[in-house]
Amino acid sequence: MTNKNFTTTCPLPIEDYPNVMLAHGGGGKLMKNLIEKMFIPAFSNDILETQHDSSVVEISGTKIAFTTDSFVVNPLFFPGGDIGSLAVNGTVNDLAMSGAKPLFLSAGFILEEGFPMIELWRIVSSMKAAAEKANVQFITGDTKVVDNGKGDGIFINTAGIGLVETPLEIVPKSVQSGDAILVNGDIGRHGIAIMAQREGLEFESEIESDCAPLNGLVQNLLDENIEIHCLRDLTRGGLASALNEIATSVNRQIEIDESVIPVREDVHGACEILGFDPLYVANEGRMIAFVAPSDAKKALEIMNKHEFGNGSVQIGAVTETRSKLVTMKSTIGATRIVDMLSGEQLPRIC
Amino acid sequence: MKYFDEYRDPKQAKEFIREIHKITTKPWAMMEICGGQTHSIIRSGIDELLPDKITLVHGPGCPVCVTPLELIDKAISIASRVEVIFCSFGDMLRVPGSKKDLLTVKAEGGDVRIVYSPLDSVKIAKENPDKKVVFFGVGFETTAPANAMAVFQAHEQKIDNFSMLVSHVLVPPAMEVILSSPDNRVQGFLAAGHVCTVMGYTEYEPLAKKYQVPIVVTGFEPLDILQGIYMCVKQLEEGRFEVENMYKRSVRREGNIPAKNLIQKVFEITHRKWRGVGEIPQSGLSLREEFVGHDANLIFGLSDYSAQEPEECIAGLILQGIKKPNECSEFGKKCTPEHPLGATMVSTEGACAAYFRYRSFEGK
Incomplete structure (x- = not known):
């Protein structure tokens, strides 16, 4: 397939980044830019453009x-x-x-x-x-x-x-207004486990990565005929990046509630020390599921019964609003946006 | 959650907000000194829940933001040398110099490392005797004790290949600049809890008296900040101007004496240029004579560096509380976290970054 957007000159202006930066692989805006401006136009076809996992x-x-x-x-x-x-x-x-x-x-x-x-x-x-x-x-x-x-x-x-085998088309474009957004447990553990090990940070108890296969959990949902619209595993860039990717691809505003997002106490503590936001910390055994609102309760029951879904909760919903934003109600009741990071989170000074 | 949730409790937050509404009768502008407080305010949306009469002005307390451009350029020049291992706290790496940032130096092959404590870089120096290890010593009084300790230990252990590029700044002189400016609109301060944990708050008492402003030593969690605002508004409404300590769980009036002694031993007070603001007399720390062997500025012979800030950037006005980030014509346009014009758009404590991350509804 030919693509009229593709040219032989480098689509990323050289003066912006003459060299590859670590952030080009960090799961944030820079990586998105690289994929959308260089890789996708170069290899363009309909299948690639679904941009799913x-x-x-x-x-x-x-x-x-x-x-x-x-x-x-x-x-x-x-x-x-x-x-x-x-x-x-x-x-x-x-x-x-x-x-x-x-x-x-x-x-x-x-x-x-x-x-x-x-x-x-x-x-x-x-x-x-x-x-x-x-x-x-x-x-x-x-x-x-x-x-x-x-x-x-x-x-x-x-x-x-x-x-x-499922007749469902589980891709970002299947997401609809009103969809419930479920997560299969506490977030941020993998990133903090890696960081603690790499940097020799010690906490009272060892923080273990959440690394796990999720195919069994997904299969259980499919077996029970849950109307799943989209699934996304939370890897680099964390929950915030995954939500932003979906919001952008369906052009709908996503609203989440800070007070229900599960973060373990030790992970939270480590994030505070390092100046990280757990919403952006990597996971390797967590996913978000966009399901029809009528199936949300049943889906959560199924997920909570699975060994890798214990602690599943609904964290938000897809709204009617045609914006590509992810917004979050803060614990004290105000609303803010949850943006995509440009690169990796860097530990702060104080 | 222990030690977090009790300072983020929505019920108590609502009570504080109600009380603040109740006692506020006149318009008041108050400044939170620390960038960490700014982020907490914007992140949890505290400013949206306050009475319209109260304006929160964001202060200069972001160490990354006030580090002068020349110094970033110096750091970049040192970090680019083959014989150097350049160590820094993470959030300095993305701050734009005149031509590039430290992350770019790293991508070009420079040995630039993120450390969590300046003492880690002393260790790196010990392990790499054939390299010159330089730590980028920036920050307010909060990071000064650890930086002083690193220099002190390197000196004691004769680790001669360790040096520090020092750009320490002090809060009280900056407050005085703000208060004595003809454009000043700040009527009260939320002082930075971490700075006061080290320094105590006796230095603020003459300021409160001289300029007749209430100063409340405040923490960083939403409830800390709400309580700080409440105490500050109460003073303003009652016509008082005292230094009060909201952050008693961490701050004592005299501060941390051993930490202060160590700062005193290693550093001396000096004039210091602040990025976007200019030189403020007696507002920084530099290494004492005894420790000049560890002064990267001298070792690498980098005395005359001058650099020009981008003309469009109003970071200086933002750091002095004269303008807000969304009042900048380039905010979210020419200036974004990927292509920052000034450091306030990069740092995790920068006011522009806070607005961009949590508020740029129209920016997308």
């Missing part, structure tokens, strides 16, 4: 979801997971967000010369366990080794395919 294609009457994700986390091992379990769950969740049943994964390893074999084995074992838990199989892979100093120990890419 995974894309659904129909092949000979069978609907298949396909996705890919790369993992470059530091530290490699953290409370509640490691780069291996992340690499499995991240891709499984991206497939589940299309309502697909994840089936097969690929694994691409980029290893740095000198990386301890024992750590690689720990990571591979963790991938095996996570794949079993999520009920998926690795059926192909690739291995590359780069010179010492040219990598960060290990990078992993996984791609995955899943089968879409």
Whole structure:
């Protein structure tokens, strides 16, 4: 397919950012800009433009979801997971967000010369366990080794395919006014667990990542015929970025209520110390579900019964208003907007 | 939630708001000194719930915002050197210098690291004896003790490859500049709780007396701020001008004596230029003679730097409480967090950033 927007000159003005910045991968505005101005015009097609966590294609009457994700986390091992379990769950969740049943994964390893074999084995074992838990199989892979100093120990890419059996079209454009927005538990734990491990911050109790596969939880909702309009897993950029992406793609205002958004006490405390807003902190086992308001109660019951949905609540709703804003009622009763961050959150001075 | 929810309780907040409405009979303008307070106010929407008669003016208490452009340029120049590991608190990295910011230096290959404590950078210096490790020592009185400790320890342990690029500023001289300005509209202050935790509040007593303004030492949670506003309005309505301490759970009148002693030992008071405001006499800290071996300014020979602020940026007026961010013609247009004209749009404590993040309804 040709695209009239695509030109051979770089679509991002060079003078803005002559070099790639970390924020270009941070899940915020800069990354959105890079994707929308460079990648999408370059590779343009109707499927890509749905901009969902995974894309659904129909092949000979069978609907298949396909996705890919790369993992470059530091530290490699953290409370509640490691780069291996992340690499499995991240891709499984991206497939589940299309309502697909994840089936097969690929694994691409980029290893740095000198990386301890024992750590690689720990990571591979963790991938095996996570794949079993999520009920998926690795059926192909690739291995590359780069010179010492040219990598960060290990990078992993996984791609995955899943089968879409539901007749529902679970994509951002299916979101409707009045939809209830549900989240499957407390937010911000993964980002803080990583940060604490990376920076040697110590808290009274260890904060564990929420890293988990969500395909079982989604399947339970589908099995009970919940009218799901859209699902989105909360990864980098956190809850705020996910809500903003959906609000923008459906051109509807989303309203949430600060007092009901679940944040664990220790996560909240860590955020206060670091000057972070938990709304923007990364998660790896959390999703938001946009469901028909009449199904919200039943959906919450189903979610709360699942091991990765214990603590599910409704945090807000989609309004009639045609604006792309996310607004939040503060605990003391005023309303403010919840914007997308331009890059990553940076720890403050005092 | 322990230690959070009790300071964000909606029921108590409503009671305070009701009481403030009850006692307010005249128009009053008060300034919250600290950028952390500004963010808390805008984030929780406190200003929207106050009587129309009360105007909150946002103060200069954002360390990132008042660090002069020349110093950011100096930091960028030092950080770009191959022999340097440049350490900084996170939110300095995105502040625009004349040509670029520290994040860009990092993207270009400079060794720029985010640390959580200046002592971490002393450790880095110890571990990297072949490198020059520089810490960007900015901030108000709040960060001064930890920065003083870092220099002191490096000095004691003879870690000669550690130095600090110091740009410390002090609150009371800035308050005096605001109060003595012919454009001043501030009638009362919410003093910054963290600053007073270190310094106490005896320095504010002569200011309250001389300029006849009430000063209430205030915390950062919504209920702290509401109580601070209530106490300030009450004084204004009753014609009193005292220094009162709302933030008793953290602040004592004399402050933290050991911390003050350490500041005194390592730093001396100096004239300091504030970004957007200009030089304020006796408003900053610099390293004492004994510690000049750790002064990055001297080590890297960067004395004459001058830089020009973008003409459109009104950050100086905003920092002095003369204008509000949404009164700037470039707000949300030419100036956004991705392309900031001034530091107030970048910092987590900057007033423009607070307005953009929480208020820019029309900006999208």
